[in-house]
Amino acid sequence: MTKLRCAVLDDYQGVARSLGDWRRIAPQVDTEFLDTHLVSQDDLVHALEDREIVVVMRERTPFPAGLLARLPRLRLLITSGMRNAAIDLEAAGRQGVTVCGTVSNSEPPAELTWALILGLARQVVPESTALRSGGPWQHSLGADLHGRRLGLLGLGKIGRKVARVGAAFGMDVMAWSPHLTPERAAEGGAVAAASKEELLESSDFVSVHLVLGDRTRGLIGEKELRRMRDSAYLVNTSRAAIVDQAALLRALEEGWIAGAGTDVFETEPLPLDDPLRTAPRLLALPHLGYVTRRNYEGYFGQAVEDIEAFLAGSPVRVLG
Template identity: 35%
Template sequence: MERYKVLVSDPLAEAGLNKLREYFDVDYKPGLPKEELLNIIGDYVALVVRSETKVTKEVIERAKNLKVIGRAGVGVDNIDVEEATRKGILVINAPEGNTIAACEHTIGLMLAISRKIPHAFWLLKQGKWERKSFIGNELYGKTLGLVGLGRIGSEVAKRAKSFRMRIIAYDPFISLEKAKELEVELTDDLYYLLREADYVSLHLPLTQETKNLIGKKELESMKPTAYLINCARGGLVDESALYEVLKDKKIAGAALDVFKSEPIEPDNPLLTLDNVVLTPHLGASTQEAQEKVALIVAEDIIRFFKGEVVTHAVNLPIQVSPEILPFIRLGEKLGKLLAQVVNANPEELEIQICGELANKIETSLASAVVKGFLEPILGEEVNLINALPMAKDRKLKIKEVRTEETDTYRTSLKLRLKTEKGFIELSGTVSRGQERLLKIQDYYLDLALAPYLLIAFHIDKPGIIGQVGTILGENQINIAAMQVGRKEIGKDAVMVLVIDNPVSEEVLNKIKRLENIIDVYYVCI
């Protein structure tokens, strides 16, 4: 593997740096100013950040050689993922690396605000022994409302059970089965959770839908004895509304590790309150978590450049796994073949996942097919990440459907391209690890897909196959395999030849001039 240049612009655990240095030339520059980042980013193929570096559209536009951005942590709100996707840059993160650390910090904040631990310590340092001022609350028997029941929320639920807490969760993307497994009451009513909970803990990503999810109305729906805990993202809570309800004692308190603006502004009014516990985004700040996220990102970057399966891709539209990989390759090859037999402007590409494959995989194969389809036109500019946005830019409609119906094989992938002149159809499958072509238009075949193919639509007349073979032989082009698809004797047919050498335009034109040849395509896969 070539030793590419990697830039690490935020603090990273030594374990991660050492892993990267085994394969890359690493420049470690934590605290890099924005202007310097803009000036040097064009030299690197990979960028590793935590939360300090803002990977904006401007940075990405300057990153002419960038292939991957690694975020050593969970959230990617400091990265313009949409722009990275448009440029075909893979974004990876480490969603599992800080799960335990963030979970334990959540529990720690619940205890700290309930028992007023930081406040008591502060007065004790001033020489004041005031036990009566710090009568707190137990977690035992209380109701915990989890807004989000993903990795971290689930771990918080498990630990809250040890406090004998009742747990309610609001998460539209979690099944009842998962909730039952965690012994959690699942609700689809956020306000029911807010009314019932003694502690409301947030465990959501920051998106347009979740921004300011907890505002004035939501906060005033909480019990006056309730506490709000946020170790997720600052933008989830309207801080102005939170300040007002805390100041007016409409809820008992709040414990926050994250803020709308970080570092928190010195004049933030929350700092003036005595019913809060605030920490400077420490959720992932354990030695163990730092090493985990650094190693996860480093190992995924190495996998990416080795051409292996990346396990934590944020913007890859396909969930790649060893089981799915053969069908991704099939999709790419069929898409590439289809692009080279098109004779009119494409309008809509329908992708059918057929047979057992329809139920076997949950992921989409559309980006693989579209990558293959656009590659003969755009070359290396297109990849699995930006294929679908590129198709959209070109007004090519993409449709993916699933059906249990199939032909000879138990699983197959069918492509149907609508053009201004009609339709072109292909289908293929994977058998014993080999991608095979099963059909072109209405002609049935069964042929291994190879790097070089010659596809000739012709009238089924005696001698036509021999004439094509003679021209190829005269030009030192060896035929490795061949199949003919036809419906009636003497009518339209197709021959597909697997050849060992590229075909020149001159040879192709000789074949096109043969009597009874309708059309010929040289396909390079």
């Protein structure tokens, strides 16, 4: 029997093989793990043109219609998570490609949000760097959380978890999203803002937890950043395009806000010459929000399950 061929993309940490039981599909599928990010469509076609199955990590590698058309052997595309805006589901359907997902836990990105908030508030990186390099002792003054306002743009699964921690710190939690009602806000542990502008103007920390779409792309631009207090911090662990990146860079360079923390970028990995790499007042991480052992065990374990179900003729967790 001729085996199918599977490629697991963007295995940056080299852990995909050990965190999924790929032996279960070994009699029917040869699996290769790729740890180098393939940027160009030509490179992707060269690597994947003979693969029937491809496993992708989140939205690291887009699969638009043009790429799918150049992969005629592809039959099954699996993504971590149950939503992936970088895959053209309609084109995949027309081409007969089944797209499946895996369950993603919302706790890790909520936890990382607080790593960024606390890191900014207490100047953790600058103080640690000064200590290790023999720099000045206690050269910054921390921002308080207790008694301050946490403004959440979005109060879904992740936003609600962030709200609970804010309340535990003694913060005043306010939330806004396009269709958030006072009742739903109260259920999520927050007070509903009358408007996005009210939230931005009155919050000491603003954290983004919205889904990227036509209505949220560029939601926070120059006008919105200028509404924030110059002592306030902006945190984004959702999607980079929700915040206008050029406006954010200006806000950091010119001191419109006290600082920002981000875990997401419009191009990932972030190019070496991107000005955000050296922007002042920025605490930046390489999209670690979902990168935990429990999440990865779920991703790769369920990717194997998705392949097994597909081979049995009964695909599970199908997207679209």
